[in-house]
Amino acid sequence: MSDSNYIKIFTGSLINVQRIISDLEKIDISPVIKDQNESGLDPKIYGGHLLKEIYVHKDELEKAHAIIKNIN
Incomplete structure (x- = not known):
């Protein structure tokens, strides 16, 4: 996603x-979610x-950062 x-x-x-x-x-932002496996292996196995x-x-x-600050 670096070129997006x-x-x-x-x-x-x-x-x-x-x-x-x-x-x-809730504030009309549609995020994109990506799974990132730390080990490179199937976590279920x-x-x-x-x-x-x-x-x-x-x-x-800017609006999204406000949400992140509230979570942290």
């Missing part, structure tokens, strides 16, 4: 990502930790 208009705003666990997504959608990344359009970055 989307910027990564958060990486974390499913629970935190779901909360942020919910808050972003090998026990790796599955992280998720949240991306937002660069035009919505």
Whole structure:
């Protein structure tokens, strides 16, 4: 996504990502979610930790950062 208009705003666990997504959608931001497996292995088989990344359009970055600050 480096050549796109989307910027990564958060990486974390499913629970935190779901909360942020919910808050972003309340202010009409539609985030893009990407799964990021830390170990490169299937977490269901090998026990790796599955992280998720949240991306937002660069035009919505300022509003999205306000949501992230409230979560942290």
